[in-house]
Every structure is written in C-alpha cells, then in structure tokens.
Amino acid sequence: MKKIIEVKNLVKNYGNFQAVKGISFDVYEGEIFGLLGPNGAGKSTSLEIIETLREKTSGEVLVNGFNLDTQANDIKQIIGVQLQTSGYYPGLNLTELIHLFSGLYNRKVDAMELLKTVNLEEKAKAKFKELSGGQKQRFSVATTLINEPKIVFLDEPTTGLDPQARRNLWELVKNIQARGTTVIITTHYMDEAEYLCDRVAIIDSGNIVALDTPGKLIDQLLATGFERPKQMKAANLEDVFISLTGHALRGE
Numbered sequence: 676m677k678k679i680i681e682v683k684n685l686v687k688n689y690g691n692f693q694a695v696k697g698i699s700f701d702v703y704e705g706e707i708f709g710l711l712g713p714n715g716a717g718k719s720t721s722l723e724i725i726e727t728l729r730e731k732t733s734g735e736v737l738v739n740g741f742n743l744d745t746q747a748n749d750i751k752q753i754i755g756v757q758l759q760t761s762g763y764y765p766g767l768n769l770t771e772l773i774h775l776f777s778g779l780y781n782r783k784v785d786a787m788e789l790l791k792t793v794n795l796e797e798k799a800k801a802k803f804k805e806l807s808g809g810q811k812q813r814f815s816v817a818t819t820l821i822n823e824p825k826i827v828f829l830d831e832p833t834t835g836l837d838p839q840a841r842r843n844l845w846e847l848v849k850n851i852q853a854r855g856t857t858v859i860i861t862t863h864y865m866d867e868a869e870y871l872c873d874r875v876a877i878i879d880s881g882n883i884v885a886l887d888t889p890g891k892l893i894d895q896l897l898a899t900g901f902e903r904p905k906q907m908k909a910a911n912l913e914d915v916f917i918s919l920t921g922h923a924l925r926g927e
C-alpha cells in the first residue's frame with residue numbers, strides 16, 4: 676500500500692505548552708484514517724499543520740511525496756479542506772458560493788453535479804443560513820471536493836448533528852472514499868470511528884497511544900482479559916430513535 680501522508684516526530688508548542696508531543700504516523704492511499712481523541716488532545720492542531728494552515732514547531736510531514744517545508748503550494752493543490760463558515764457570504768446561494776470557491780481554485784465546476792453528490796440539489800438556490808445543521812455540514816463537505824482532491828480533511832464533521840444526519844454524513848464519507856479519495860477525519864465519537872475508519876490513531880494529551888484497525892484494537896483489549904461490566908442490550912435508544920424517525924434524508 677502506498678503511503679500518501681507521512682508524519683514523523685511532529686511537535687507543536689504553544690508558548691510553554693506542548694500540544695503535540697512528537698507523533699509519527701502514515702496514512703495509506705484510499706483509506707479513511709481517523710484521529711480519535713478527547714477534547715484538547717491535539718487532533719485539530721495536527722490536522723491543520725498537515726493542511727498547511729498552521730506552523731509546526733518541528734518534525735517532518737510529507738503529503739503525496741511533497742515536503743511541507745518546501746512544497747506547501749503543491750500540497751494545497753491536491754488536498755480538500757473544509758472552509759470556515761465565515762467565508763460563506765450571507766447574500767449568496769449555494770450555487771453562487773460554489774462558483775465563488777471554484778474561482779478561487781481556478782476550476783470550472785458543475786455546481787448542480789456537486790450539490791447532487793451531497794444530496795443538496797433541491798437547495799441550490801437556498802442560502803447557507805437557511806440550511807439545517809446536517810445540510811450545512813454536507814455543504815461544507817461538498818466544498819472540500821471542488822478541486823477534485825486526492826485527500827480530503829474533515830475536522831469533526833458530525834459534531835452537533837442528530838443520529839440520522841450523522842449516519843447520512845457517514846454514507847457521504849464512504850462515497851467519497853469509493854471515488855478513490857483518501858479521507859482523514861477527526862472525531863471524538865467511538866462509534867463513528869469504528870464504523871467509518873479503516874485505521875485509527877488514538878491521541879491523548881498530544882501523544883499517539885494506539886494505532887491500528889478498530890477490529891485489531893478491540894481484539895487486543897479483549898486479549899488482556901477485558902470484559903464489559905454488564906452485557907449491553909442488543910439495541911439502544913439511538914436504534915429506537917432511528918427506527919421511529921427513519922433513515923431518510925429530510926427535506927426540511
């Protein structure tokens with residue numbers, strides 16, 4: 676498998692505080708790779724450094740063979756990054772926003788085709804602020820695809836979404852992978868990482884404490900003799916919620 680991202684001994688200091696403490700990991704082409712950890716673990720900091728949006732203190736980062744220190748512009752060409760929602764000018768509708776962003780990338784994009792990939796074609800003439808939370812996130816993911824990137828970066832894309840909207844977003848991320856795109860995603864939801872990610876790095880206080888497939892990490896824990904204190908019920912309240920309200924995308 677080809678390595679598309681290589682991170683070696685990455686360190687980030689904010690003043691005296693070391694937020695990222697010399698982490699190393701590789702991401703393989705075509706996988707969904709998760710950075711999993713609690714609030715403040717250093718996930719966003721690490722992601723933003725690889726995205727060329729934040730200065731590192733030390734360490735080496737290669738993206739598709741390009742060195743972050745000397746070839747940041749080459750890296751920018753092949754990655755898709757969620758734009759800050761503050762860039763979503765309130766007077767413009769979704770089609771106009773896509774045209775604006777594609778202009779920034781110097782690309783011609785079929786806005787309707789792009790909106791279709793995230794199930795928002797019916798909202799083509801709506802403004803961003805008129806969308807529901809799930810629709811906003813899907814539009815934000817669409818903006819990462821404008822430059823047909825090799826790698827898409829998603830920073831906590833499902834935070835604040837209801838269970839249906841989360842699952843819809845998971846399917847969208849799987850569809851992006853199915854197009855051959857590598858996805859690197861941060862989350863603090865374990866179920867999300869288990870369902871979506873081919874491999875996860877668990878980050879805690881700026882260190883990677885484990886890195887493997889979700890299945891292998893669970894097997895390793897079980898091999899230590901771990902048992903859940905109480906057998907879980909075969910369904911949970913979220914299953915009840917989904918069963919009663921349905922999986923379908925809602926048109927609100």
Ligand SMILES: Nc1ncnc2c1ncn2[C@@H]1O[C@H](COP(=O)(O)OP(=O)(O)OP(=O)(O)O)[C@@H](O)[C@H]1O
Binds near residue numbers: 713715719720721863
């Ligand atoms: N610009 C900054 N200046 C100083 N400290 C910062 C800055 N940005 C982040 N930090 C600190 O670095 C640590 C890691 O932050 P980071 O945002 O990378 O964590 P995270 O894992 O993404 O957390 P979350 O899930 O809450 O987004 C935190 O303790 C945070 O307070």
